[in-house]
Amino acid sequence: MTKTPLAALLAAALFALFPAQAQQQAQEQAQSPSEIVAAAPAEEWRPVEPQNLLIVRLANGAAIHIELAPYFAPRHAQNIRTLARAGWYDGASVYRVQDNYVAQWGTGETDRPLPDGVEAVPAAEYATIMDPDMADLVAPVEQGGYAERSGYFDGWPVGLVSEEGETSAALVHCYAMVGVGRGEAPDTGSGSDLYAVIGHAPRHLDRNIALVGRVIDGIEHLSTLPRGTGPLGFYEDEAQNVPIASARLAVDMPEADRPRFEVLRTETETFRRYAEARANRSGWFVRPAGAVDVCNVLLPIRRAS
Amino acid sequence: MTKTPLAALLAAALFALFPAQAQQQAQEQAQSPSEIVAAAPAEEWRPVEPQNLLIVRLANGAAIHIELAPYFAPRHAQNIRTLARAGWYDGASVYRVQDNYVAQWGTGETDRPLPDGVEAVPAAEYATIMDPDMADLVAPVEQGGYAERSGYFDGWPVGLVSEEGETSAALVHCYAMVGVGRGEAPDTGSGSDLYAVIGHAPRHLDRNIALVGRVIDGIEHLSTLPRGTGPLGFYEDEAQNVPIASARLAVDMPEADRPRFEVLRTETETFRRYAEARANRSGWFVRPAGAVDVCNVLLPIRRAS
Numbered sequence A, B: 001m002t003k004t005p006l007a008a009l010l011a012a013a014l015f016a017l018f019p020a021q022a023q024q025q026a027q028e029q030a031q032s033p034s035e036i037v038a039a040a041p042a043e044e045w046r047p048v049e050p051q052n053l054l055i056v057r058l059a060n061g062a063a064i065h066i067e068l069a070p071y072f073a074p075r076h077a078q079n080i081r082t083l084a085r086a087g088w089y090d091g092a093s094v095y096r097v098q099d100n101y102v103a104q105w106g107t108g109e110t111d112r113p114l115p116d117g118v119e120a121v122p123a124a125e126y127a128t129i130m131d132p133d134m135a136d137l138v139a140p141v142e143q144g145g146y147a148e149r150s151g152y153f154d155g156w157p158v159g160l161v162s163e164e165g166e167t168s169a170a171l172v173h174c175y176a177m178v179g180v181g182r183g184e185a186p187d188t189g190s191g192s193d194l195y196a197v198i199g200h201a202p203r204h205l206d207r208n209i210a211l212v213g214r215v216i217d218g219i220e221h222l223s224t225l226p227r228g229t230g231p232l233g234f235y236e237d238e239a240q241n242v243p244i245a246s247a248r249l250a251v252d253m254p255e256a257d258r259p260r261f262e263v264l265r266t267e268t269e270t271f272r273r274y275a276e277a278r279a280n281r282s283g284w285f286v287r288p289a290g291a292v293d294v295c296n297v298l299l300p301i302r303r304a305s
Helices: A005-011 A019-028 A033-038 A074-085 A269-279 B005-011 B019-028 B033-038 B074-085 B269-279
Strands: A045-047 A053-058 A063-068 A093-097 A102-106 A149-153 A156-163 A166-171 A177-180 A193-197 A211-217 A242-249 A261-264 A301-303 B045-047 B053-058 B063-068 B093-097 B102-106 B149-153 B156-163 B166-171 B177-180 B193-197 B211-217 B242-249 B261-264 B301-303
Touching: A033 A269, A053 A074, A063 A074, A063 A261, A074 A211, A074 A242, A193 A211, A211 A261, A211 A301, A261 A269, B033 B269, B053 B074, B063 B074, B063 B261, B074 B211, B074 B242, B193 B211, B211 B261, B211 B301, B261 B269
Parallel strands: none
Antiparallel strands: A045 A261, A053 A063, A053 A242, A063 A211, A093 A102, A093 A242, A102 A193, A149 A156, A156 A166, A177 A193, A177 A211, A261 A301, B045 B261, B053 B063, B053 B242, B063 B211, B093 B102, B093 B242, B102 B193, B149 B156, B156 B166, B177 B193, B177 B211, B261 B301
16 A cells, blocks of 8 residues: 555554554554555555546645545536636635634635636535435444434445435535535535635534535645634735645646545445444554544545556 | 633634625524523633643743643643643653644653652543433433443533443543543553644544543644654654643742633533534524534633633
8 A cells, every 4th residue: 555644644543652652553453444454455446536636736835635526516516627727726825724623715705707617506515315225334333413324425424314205415524524615595605615624523514515525635734724813713814815826637637647546445345344443443442432433434545656 | 701712713613604794694693602602691600720720831932721620530630730840841842743633742751750749650540430410411412432422521521331330421532632642551641741632533532541631722733733744643853843841730820820711611501502502503504413513512611801
């Protein structure tokens, strides 16, 4: 497995005081979550499609890689592709960073005309009809809030709700998920302004705003930004805004230059065992929790060669 | 109510695209969580006791205020007081910052002799016997992991577990909670090295390590630190360590110089209504969640005059 920051993060599921101890620990522990993932055959990983991979580059050179989720929010994903291609985000900035909540970026201008082809008020893509049997790994993931059950579908964290005989799946506001800022309903946000979760999952936002993807690499370039001191974490002075150089889709880059990522397929036995192991930690742990929050499963993601 | 960063954070529970809209929103919305808190009478707040208030000052001047939790971890809290008074943390550093997990500080030296009066291996204060009727506001907070119920006790987030006819309460690893680093069990950590949660609550650590308090002001000075690129988020080069100037108890300062904080009493009707409102957001929200994760209640904390 290619060593990436996120792979390191997975290995890091083990909590220990000193690295030497941690290393020894990892060796003693049979089938830790990271060992289970390391043993996954190549076919248990799916690529992040280049048309769904948005690379946001800050002016300081830092790259934030975002996977879009067109299955759940097709119109918002398409808007973001169109906005990126029109150069909308080039010269935009991160203008809001609220501790334990979100980092938000875009132009922050409500009156700036949107590029051709961008839908100003897309449908409210807050949940998707789903056959509950399609969701992977509902147990041992615990339920959360409004949701009867939580789990993963095609690599995405979802909460399942049944209403009037119909089950729907809402993407969950886990750490690093990316959503579309909006004003008052029925405004659903065009994608002109986006946010990423940088704290404990704000589940009260689920089904209230369109999640459209997640940061798969580089979230630390957002989570370490200075917190805004204005209301809701907005920077009080425009000079504090963190400028964005560009946002490009991988599919629009020459093939050789495209960053490539893979995520562990969540319909696999490996993912089931991995989540089980995350719910029932051994070794250093004295008492396993017996369950794991859907946002604490931490989907395995790696750079592909 | 004095305007503090945390009070601002509470007001910020409302998620909106632009501050002007958010303000208008807050005015239109009847009995928002922050309005409920703002109306609380003085007696519904309890002071943070000066013997439980630890002020960690980074070399860059930033102050991190920590409330200790002696009810849950009396020996670890006492160790930390003794370590602070002996100057143990002065010249120590933050040497590990793992994204979406923890920031950890201390000396990182296992062989450095502990000051007189510090217990090297205190009892494992991972849970406390508790009459379940004593915990405040068990509903509508949803359950989490191992815990049958989660709620608050005297301002602290707890998970309740019944085993062999006995109920115990474990502090919960919510954002900003502070714990005591340890090596292999039966080591429980002396308090020489501490960590704070800077991401989604790692509930698998509950009952496996001693939580001993929480950051009540200044968590952003830890959450914005550069992430370590070594295994488990350790800084690879000692030069990256973030130096700590001092750690002092408020009780050891002249009265006039002591910082003062208050937390909303969780046994009050105000807190119950506040949590209800956090679970059932209105106004901007299209669909209330109907429940709130114990770590998303966000205990109201304010600076006292």
